[in-house]
Amino acid sequence: MNAPVHLAETVVSSQKSPDAQKRITMPNASTKPKHGRRSRRRQRDDPARNELVSSSLESAQQCLFNQDYGTAFVHYLLALNLAPVFKDFAKDSFRFTLFKWADELDSLGRIQDLFGCYEQALELFPNDEFILNSVGEHLFKMGYRDEAACHFHKALKMRPDYPEARENFYRVANWLVERWHFLMLNDRGRNQKYQQAIHRAVESGCNTVLDIGTGTGILGMCAKKAGAAQVFACELSKTMYELACEVVSANGLGGQINILHKKSLEMEVPKDIPQRVSLVVTETVDAGLFGEGIIESLIHAWHNLLLPPQSDSESSEPSATGRVIPAGATVFAMAVESPEIRRHHRLCFSSVGGLSLAACGELRSPVSCNTVPDDSMEPYTTERLSRLPGGYTALTQPFTALNINFNSVQELEGLSSRPVQRLWLPITKEGSLDALAVWFQLHLDRNNSLSTGPEEDTCWEQAIYPVHTTKDFALMLGDKLQVEVSCHDAYLRLCSVAVLRDGHEILLDASIPDQPDPGPNPNPEAQLCSALASLQTDHSKDFCLLESAEMALLNNQDYHRSFQSAVSKLFSHLKLANPRHVQDSSDPLYALDVSEGFSLLSLIAASQGHVKAYSSVEKDKQQEVLKKLARSNNIPERSLEFWLNCTEDDQGPLQRPPTEKLWSAIMLDCVETCGLIRQKLMDKASLARCLLEEGGRIFPERIVVHGMLVESDMLLLESAVQGKEPTLGFNIAPFINQFTVPVHVFLDFSTLDCRHLSEAAELFVLDLMDTNANYTTRQVKVKVTSAGRVTAIPFWYDIYLYEDISVSTLSHNSHWKQAAVVLQEPLQVQAGDWISLCVTLHKSTMSISAQPDNQPQPMD
Template identity: 70%
Template sequence: MPNASTRPKRVRRNRRAPREDPARNELVSRSLESAQQCLFNQDYGTAFVHYLLTLNLAPVLKDFARESFRFTLFKWAEELDSLGRVQDLFDCYEQALELFPVDEVIVNSMGEHLFRMGFRDEAAGHFHKALKLKPDFPEAKENFYRVANWLVERWHFLMLNDHQRNRKYQQAIQKAVRSGCTTVLDIGTGTGILGMCAKQAGATEVYACELSKTMYELACEVISANGMKEDIKVVHMKSVEMEVPRDLPQRVSLVVTETVDAGLFGEGIIESLIHAWHNLLLPPQSSQDPSRSAAETGRVIPAGATVFGMAVECQEIRRHHRLCVSEAGDLSLLAAGGLHSPVSCSPDADDSSEPYTTERLSRLPGGYSALTQPFQALDIDFNNVQELEGLCTREVTRFRLPVTQTGVLDALAVWFQLHLDEENSLSTGPQEDTCWEQAVYPIQTRSNFTVKPGDELRVEVSCEDAYLRIRTIAVVRDGRAFSLEDSDSGSGPAGGPRAESVAEAEAQLCSALSSLQTDSFGDQACVLECSEIALLNNTHYHQSFNRALDKLLASISDGGPARDPLYVLDVSEGFSVLPLMAARRGGVRAYSSVEKEQHQAVLRLLAQGNGVQQDALEFWLNHVEDDSTVLQRPDAEKLWSAIILDCVETCGLIRQKLLEKATLARCLLEDGGRIFPQRIVVYGLLVESDTLLSESAVQGREPTLGFNIAPFINQFTVPVHVFLDLSTLQCKRLSQPVELLTLDLMNSNETSTHRQVEVQVTSAGRLTAIPFWYQVHLDEAISVSTFTQDSHWKQAAVVLQHPLQVTAGETVLLGVHLHKSSISITACREGEGEGPAAMDSTSSAHSLA
C-alpha cells in the first residue's frame, strides 16, 4: 500500500509561448523599414527615432541593427553638435545607452563629445568604462591616455618622485603640528600626501579640498588605502568657496598648500590665502598678544617666497617667440608686420596673452647664457594677510641690472625660493634638480638686441591681477635709454628718448646695439602660437618645400597640354605660408586652410608685398561648412595638382586620421599630382633614461614618505612622452637609430600595418624608453627631419612600464603596429615574444583637442 502521507510531486509545466501580436509585429516591421529608408535619405534624426521605437519594442533585433543604429546615432549627434543642441545630443546618447549599456563604441563616443565640450572628468569616466568593457579597444585607449594627460598632469609624477621636496614638506609639517598646530587644512590636496603627513605627525583634525574631480576621487582612494578615511575629510570644491561651519566645523590653525607654479602665483595661491586668512584660519600670531598658544593662532606652510630673475640669451627661446628670418623659401616676410608669440607682459597685450611661459632651462637645446647676475625681484610673506592684500596694488618696482656678458637679449628667466618655515626651503633655480621648471618672460621686440658689459637693463616688476609680471623696458648705453617696447608715447618708460626705429637708434648712437636689424616690418602686429613662429623660423623646411613645389609644378606644366591654372590645396593646421609660396608661381591658384581673420590679413599683406595676384590665393575654409568637406575639389571640373597635408603634430606624434585623409586626397589628384609629403619614415632608438621614467610614473618600490600612493596615481600613467627634446634628454643611448616604419601617403599598398624590427644593442644598460621621430619625404630627393636643431617639431618616446636589462651585442625585437594613424611599439628580447615590458605609443592621443 502506498504511503498515504506522501504528497504528489508537483510537475513544472512548460510556459506557454507568448502569443504573436500581429499589430506589434507590424509596427516593428514598419518602424525598422522607415528607419532604414530615413538613413538612406540621410534624415538621421527621424531614423534615430524609428530605431529607438523598433529596438524598444523588439530587443531581439539589437544584434541585427547594432551597426546601423550606431551609425545613425553618430551622424545625428554630429548634426546636433553643429546646431549647438547640446542637451538633445546627450539625451540621445542616454537613450542609446539604455538600449546598449555595455556597448564600448557608444560609451567611448559619448566620452569624446564630453571631452570636446570641456567635461573632462566625465569624459574620463566614459573612456575608462569603455576600456573595462573592451581592454584592447584602441580608440578608447588613445582617448583615455589623452584625458589622463589633462586630468593628472605629468608634474604630479615629478613631484612625488622629488624626494627632497617631499621630505622638506614633511619636516615643516611635523614641526608645525608638534608646536601645537593640530587642526589642519590642505588646500589643493592632489593625492592627499600633505594632509596625510599632517595626520601622521599627530594632527587631531585634518581637512582637505580639491577642485579637480579626478584628483578628488584619487585623493579619497589614497587616503582610504592608507587607513585614514575616518581621519581626513576631503571635499570636492575650491578653498575660496569653503565656509565655517558649513565645510569646516571651526577655523584651523594650519594651512598647508603647494598651489604654486613656475611663476609662483599662477595657480591662485594669493586669492586662496587671502580667503583662508579671512574665513578659514585662526588669526596670526600677534606681537600685541604673545601669550596665545600655537593652537590659538594660524599659520601657513609655505611661510613665504623670494623671487629671483636674470636676463638670458637663448636661441631656443628666441626662435619660438619672435620672427628671426626675413624670408621663407623665396617669400619675403617683411610685409607681415610684427609677428610675435602670445606670451607678453606688455600693457597693450590682449586677454589671450600669458605673462610668461615655462621652460626647464637646463634642457633647452643649445643651452642659455646669463647676461646679468641674478637679482631679487620680490619677497612675499604668506603669513601676513595685509601684505597679500596689498600685492596687486603694490607700486611697480624698478630695477637697474648691469650687463655682465655680451649676448642677444632674449628673455628674463625667473625662479623662486619657497620658504616652508624658518629652517626648510626649496629652490626652483635652473641649476637645481627639482620638479619645477622656470618661468620665462620673452623679450617681444622686432629685432635682436645685442647687449654688452657696461650696458644696463631697466626692468619693471609688478603683480597685477595677482600674476607676477616682469618686463625689460629699456637698454641703457652711454647714458641713453632705448625702449624695447612698441609705444606711441613721446618718450620711453625709462625716461629717456624713445627710439622710433632700430635704424634711428643706430643713427643716434653709431656704436650702440650693433646687432640690431634695420629692416622695417611696418606697423602691423599679429600674434602666432609659439610653434607657428618656430615654423616660420625653420629655414630648411621652407627651402625644401620651395624646391619640391618647383619640381612638381614644372613637371606637370611640361608633361602635356597647358593647364591653366594649376590648383594647390594646403590643409596645414594653423598658420602656413606654403600656399603663398605656390601662388607666387604664375598660373597657380592656391587655397589656404588658415581660419583666423587676423592670420588671413597677414597672408594678404604678404601676398601684396610679394606681388601675388589677388585671385591667386583663396581661403578655402571660408567656403566650406564643416571639416569633412575640406578635402574637396575647387570646382566640379578640376582636380588638385598638389595637396599639402599636415602630418606631424608639434608634440612629436602622427596626426589623427592621417592615412584616411591621404586616401581621400589621392582620389582628388590630377594625373601627375602629388601629396606633400609623399611618405614618412619613422625612426627610433633604444635608450636608458631615469628622467623619462620619473616623468611618466611614480618610481620605486618604497612607499612615498611611507604612504601607499603609486598604485593609484600610476593608473594615469601614459606610455608616450611628448614634447621631448631628444638632443638634451638625460639618457644613455643603447643602440644606433633604426627605421621603424614607413607611411607611404601616395601608395597605401606600400604601408605595412605591422613590422618586427631587430635592433642591435650597442651598450649595456636598462632599456627604459624608445624615442622616435620622422623623416618627412616631400619627394624622392627632398626631405626634412623632425629631429634637427632648427626643427619646429619636438620628438616623442615610448616609455616602458617594465624596463629590460640588455647587454651589448644582443638583439631586441620591436613590434611596431599601425592602427588608424596610431603607432604602437612593443619591446622584448629576441626569442622571448612580446611580454609585459611592452607599452603602447598612442600617436593619435591628441585627437580630442
C-alpha cells in the same frame, strides 16, 4: 534626412520633466507597493505597452532605412525604456543610430541636444564602452579634457583591449594627470621637506588641517599621520578628486580625511567644514608662482576658512591661531639670451621659402608681458632651462624680484596694489636679450625651503618672460637693463623696459627697425643712434599673434626651403607634361594646403606661377598677413584663396576645387608639434589621393620613422612613480600609475639625459601616395652597441616631400619635438645583443613593444 526636431527635443527635454520621465522609463514606479507580498506578484502583460514597443521598434528600423536618425533614436529610446528586455537585441542598431544622430547634432551646433541624447543613452547602457568612448570624443573636441578622459578611462575599465578608447585615453592623459605629478612624487627631497614642515606644525598645535588642491592626497595624509584631529581636502579636477579618494581609502584613511570636489573659493563654514581650521597646506603654485591662483585662494581662506594668524604682540595658544604651509616665497630672475626661446616668440628671418616677409608687419607669440594686463596675452611660458636646446646665456646676475608672506592677509591683499618696482640691472655679459627667466624659493617654514632654480635637481620648470622688441639690438658690458616688476592681476609680471647706455635711456617697447647685420663688432655709437632714431617714429601697435609652435615653424628655414624646392620640381614636371597649364591662364594648377594653423605653404605654391593655391588659414588677421605678403611678393590676388571661405563644410576641407577640377598638389600636416603622427592621417591621405589629377602629389609623399634604444632614468621619473617603496609610507603608485602613458611627448632628444644603447634604426614607413605599400605591423631587429638598461625608444621622422627632398624632425632648427615609447619593464642588455621591436600602426597611432631576440639576424 533631417529628423523632426520637435520630437527629438521632446525626448531630450524629458530629462528635465519628472512626470514625463516617469511616463517613459518607469510607467508603474510612481505607486509604491503597500505590502511586501505584492512586489513578488508576477507582472501582468500590458497589450497596449507591448503594441507601442513593437511599433516603435518597427518605426525605428524604417527611419534608419530612410536615414532619419533623429526620429529613429527617439523610437529606440521609447521602446527600450518601456521594454529593457530588448536592449541586447537592439544594442548594435541603437549605437549606430546614436552615433549618426550625434554627428548631425554636432554639425548643426546643437551641442546641448547632443549631450542630452548621450545622457539618455548612458541611462540605458551605463557601461557600454562604445558609447562612453564616443561621449569622450565629443567632450574632448569641446575642450573638456578632464571629463573626456573620465569617459575614456571608464570605457577601458569595461574593455581593456578596446584600442580606440586606449588611444584616446593616452592622447588626453598627459593633460589629465600632468607629468609633473610623477616627477613630484619621485622627488624624495621635496616630499620629505613638506612632510617635516607639516609634522612640526601639527606638533605645535595645528590640529585641524585643510589641504587645498590635494592632488593625490599626499599632504592631507601627511597631516593625518602627524596626528591632526581633523583633515579636510579639496580638489577641483574630477579625475584627481576621484584618484585622491581611491588613494586615501586604500591607505586606511577613508573615514578620517574628508575630500571635497570643489574649489576652495566655494567652501564655507559650516556648510563644507564644521569650523575654521588651524592649518592650510597647499602647493597650488606654478613656475610663475601665482599662476594657479594661490593668492586668491589664500585671501579667501584667511577670511573664511582659517583661524586668524598669530600676532607677535599676542600670547594666545597656537591652537587658537592659523597658519599656512608654505609660509612664503622669494622670487628670483635674470635676463638671458637663448636662440631656442627667440625662435618660438619672434620672427628671426627677413625671408622664408623665397618669400620676403618685410610686409607682414609684427608677428609675435601670445606670450608677452606688459605692465598693462592684456587678456589676449599670456604673461609667461615655461621651460626647463637646463634642457634648452642650444642652452642659454645669463646676461645679468640673478636678482630678487619679489618677497611674499603667505601668513599675512594684509600683504596678500596689498600685493596687487603694490607700486611698480623698477630695477636697474648691470649687464654682466654681452648678448641679445631674449627673455627674463624666473624661479623662486618656497619657504615651507623657518627650517625648510624648496628652490625651483635652473641649477636645481627638481621637478620644477622656470617661468619665461620672452622679449619681442629687441631685434638686432645687442646688450653690451656697461649697459644697465631696466626691469619693471608688478602684480596687478594676481599674475607676477616682469617686463624689460629700457636700456641705459652712455647716459642715454633706450626704450625697448619701441620697435627697432630692421638694420643690416653689423657683424661681430657693431659700432656702439651707430647702434645707439639707430635706437634713439626709432623712438621718434610712430610705430603701429598693430600686430598678429601666432602660437609659439607656429612662430617656430615660420622660423624653420630648412622646412620652407625644402618645400619650395619640392613644389617647384613637381609643378615644373606637370607644366611640361601639360603645356596648357602655362599657355591658358584660365587653366592653372590647383594646390590645397590643409596645414593646421598658420602656414606659408599656399603662398610658396602660388609663387611658382600659373598656380591657384588655397589656404586653410582661418583667423582673419592671419589671412590679412598672407594677403599682404602675396601683394608684396607680386603674387596675383586671384592666385590665393582661403578654402574655408569657399566651403560651408569646415569639417572636410579635402574636396574638389570650386571649378570641379582635381588638385595638382595637396599639402597635409602630418606630424603634431608634440612628436606624434596626426590622428586620422592615413584616412586623410586616402581621401586626398582620390582628389589628385594625373601626376598630382600629396606633400609629403612618405614618412620614415626612425628610433633608437636608450637608457634614461629621467624618462622613467616623468612617466610613472618609480620604486617599490611607498611614497612617504603611503601607497600611491598603483593608483596614479593607472594614468601612465606609454609615449612621452614634447621631448627634446638633443638635451635628454640618456645613454645611447644602439645606432638609429628605421622602424616604420608610411607611404601616403601608395596605399598598397603600407602595412600595420613591422618587426625590426636592433643591435645593442652598449651595455645597460633599455628604458625607452625615442623616435622621430624623416619627412619626404617629393622624391629625394626631405626634412627631419630631429634637426636642430626643427619646430617639431620628439616622442619616446617608455617601456613598462626595462630590458637589461649587453653589447652585441639583439632586440626585437614590434612596431604597430593603428589609425595613425604608433605603438612599439620590445623583447630580447634569441635568434638575431641583421636588420633589413
